[in-house]
Amino acid sequence: MEKNIKTEHRKEIFSKKIPTRLCKELPSDDNPYLAKSIRYHGYELNDILENCNFVETFFLLFYGEFPDKNQSEILEKLMIGLINPGPRHPATRAAMYSSVSKTNPGNVLPIGLSIMSGSHGGAGDVESSMRFIRKNMRQSPQETANRLSELLPENSKEDLVIAPGFGQLYQSADPITSSISKMILALEGAGEALRWANEFAVVIQPYNMGWLKSGLAAAVFCDLGFQPKAGVGLYQLLTAPGILAHGLEVANKKLNSMPFPGDENYVFE
Amino acid sequence: MYSNNRAEVIAYWDNLRHKIFSKKGGWVIGKGVFSHGFDMMKDLVGSKTYMQVLILNATGRLPEKCVADWFEARHICLSWPDSRIWCNHIGALGGTAQTSPVAATAAGLLGADSYAYGGSxxxxxxxxxxxxxxxxxxxxxxxxxxxxxxxxxxxxxxxxxxxxxxxxxxxxxxxxxxxxxxxxxxxxxxxxxxxxxxxxxxxxxxxxxxxxxxxxxxxxxxxxxxxxxxxxxSATIVASGVTACYSDSKDKPANGFLPLQCADVEYSGKPDRKISDNK
Missing domain, CATH: 1.10.230.10 (Cytochrome P450-Terp, domain 2)
Structure with missing residues (x-):
């Protein structure tokens, strides 16, 4: 049998330049490696600096246009609601343990965000949650819940997730996410996806389930017009400040300021 | 309907609280370090290869040396020092930006966690x-x-x-x-x-x-x-190629790896506009 075809270059044509629809730079007059002006989606940076706040600029980068007042308000409230996963979240703990054990300071945030990529309680299911909401939001939330509840495992020791972004944390509905969702739902910018998702979160309460933060973010991202692919990274960005802040607060502390289970609590199974 | 008994639920989580349960092994201070029943210092260090222990830690089973040697050769095949390969490119960018070798190599590993290439x-x-x-x-x-x-x-x-x-x-x-x-x-x-x-x-x-x-x-x-x-x-299979490309650019002047002029970026977005036009 003839094996191993000869290795040959495909001679594919690759782009000579980096493509972008987001950023345009004009070279300075005496050094083409430096920019004398930079524009985001057509707007000059100085113009943005003078006329826009951070949330508007953030939205512009990812959407290509400025948000209206309602969009800006709802994004800002979501950013505040998600700004800190808290010191018990695995991502924050990863940042804190890395920081207290004196990692390179530049590693603290990437370490935390890497763990935040997880699909349980993290950013990992935001994309699939956005797809779930977009696919089902023309259906009755109750019927959707009835259909999906039939697929739930019985007597599971794990948290139940009825759909990406909706389920349990520590085998209960998460009251904080429910509370944040109520604040955001009351805003004028609350859109169709958020309202549908909230109804869905209500009808799954008899199963001891509710909103997960990833689902709340997914619903708002859908209403703001962001693409599902952007969901994971946007969620990571929104949670980054709290992860870093907690990491930094233990940077100068002694190793024993964070728990290290004793031998009696390290159990060989 | 699911009606979890609250007391049972809390008891379940309380049983895990403050404790680590390991099926892998651990350090028993004064006695030794154990991995899947092996005393690492006595049974593994010096008598088993790094790749055998890597596979043991990843799977729970100590492979024969010939299996580990085969995997090691596969690792070499996936760790080329060519900075055009995407994960290696990330490592080289880390070098030119003067990151630490660990940051650059870890970033390259994340890059190779791909469904398109990389062996993981x-x-x-x-x-x-x-x-x-x-x-x-x-x-x-x-x-x-x-x-x-x-x-x-x-x-x-x-x-x-x-x-x-x-x-x-x-x-x-x-x-x-x-x-x-x-x-x-x-x-x-x-x-x-x-x-x-x-x-x-x-x-x-x-x-x-x-x-x-x-x-x-x-x-x-x-x-x-x-x-x-x-x-x-295979989680770290591309690591050495990434580190090689990091080292290559780290040892050269900063920003010296594929420096880009403004003209090396192809902009195809919105035309120039003013905020007063749209806000």
């Missing part, structure tokens, strides 16, 4: 394909039918995990790994044999051959590992 995620899909193909063949399908069924998913194109590759046709690493396998005493198993048959068909019909992932996936399927186990074994 791709192994899961490659093994799933060849295992299913062997089942299909056992149930009576021909190689032609197996390939046609896969190609149907991509409008007739030969997009099969483990076959064809970007940049080049053919894969020089297969010949090297065949030599390694022969020297270590391995025979061609059922999965690898089928992989060769599929390659022959693809070469004849499309001029495309097997790539290192297709070869490795079939070979490893014959060894009996699961895709998830190979994903874990």
């Amino acid at each position: 995620q791709t192994a899961i899909k490659g093994m799933a394909f060849i295992r299913q193909a062997l089942k299909d063949k056992s149930s009576g399908l021909s190689v032609r039918e197996i390939v046609e069924a896969e190609c149907k998913k991509f409008k007739g194109k030969p997009v099969i995990m483990g076959y064809a590759r970007p940049i080049a046709k053919g894969d020089e690493r297969i010949e090297a790994m065949e030599r390694v396998g022969e020297n270590l005493g391995f025979k061609v198993g059922k999965h690898l044999s089928l992989a060769y048959e599929i390659e022959q068909h693809l070469v004849k019909e499309f001029g495309e051959g097997m790539n290192i992932n297709g070869f490795s996936s079939a070979f490893i399927a014959d060894l009996g590992y699961t895709g998830e186990e190979v994903y874990r074994i």
Whole structure:
């Protein structure tokens, strides 16, 4: 049998330049490696600096246009609601343990965000949650819940997730996410996806389930017009400040300021 | 309806609170460090290879040395010092930005956690394909039918995990790994044999051959590992190539790796506009 075809270059044509629809730079007059002006989606940076706040600029980068007042308000409230996963979240703990054990300071945030990529309680299911909401939001939330509840495992020791972004944390509905969702739902910018998702979160309460933060973010991202692919990274960005802040607060502390289970609590199974 | 008993639920979590339960092992101070029942300092250090211990830690099973040596050779095949390869490019960018070697290498590893290349995620899909193909063949399908069924998913194109590759046709690493396998005493198993048959068909019909992932996936399927186990074994498979490319650019002037002029960026977005026009 003839094996191993000869290795040959495909001679594919690759782009000579980096493509972008987001950023345009004009070279300075005496050094083409430096920019004398930079524009985001057509707007000059100085113009943005003078006329826009951070949330508007953030939205512009990812959407290509400025948000209206309602969009800006709802994004800002979501950013505040998600700004800190808290010191018990695995991502924050990863940042804190890395920081207290004196990692390179530049590693603290990437370490935390890497763990935040997880699909349980993290950013990992935001994309699939956005797809779930977009696919089902023309259906009755109750019927959707009835259909999906039939697929739930019985007597599971794990948290139940009825759909990406909706389920349990520590085998209960998460009251904080429910509370944040109520604040955001009351805003004028609350859109169709958020309202549908909230109804869905209500009808799954008899199963001891509710909103997960990833689902709340997914619903708002859908209403703001962001693409599902952007969901994971946007969620990571929104949670980054709290992860870093907690990491930094233990940077100068002694190793024993964070728990290290004793031998009696390290159990060989 | 699910009506969890609250007291039971809290008791369940309380049982885990403040405790670590390990099936892997750990450090018993004064007695030793244990991995899957082995005393690491007595049973492993100095008598087992690093790759044997890596596979032990990833899978819970200590492989024979010949298996670990084969995996080690596969690691070498996936760690090239060519900074055009995407994960290595990330490492080189880390060097030119003067990051730490760990940050650059970790970033490159994340880059290679890809379904398109790199030997980690791709192994899961490659093994799933060849295992299913062997089942299909056992149930009576021909190689032609197996390939046609896969190609149907991509409008007739030969997009099969483990076959064809970007940049080049053919894969020089297969010949090297065949030599390694022969020297270590391995025979061609059922999965690898089928992989060769599929390659022959693809070469004849499309001029495309097997790539290192297709070869490795079939070979490893014959060894009996699961895709998830190979994903874990391969988590750092590209690391040394990334570190090499990091080192190359770190040892040169900062920003010296592929410096870009403003004109090296192709802008195709909105035309120039003023905020007063739209806000």
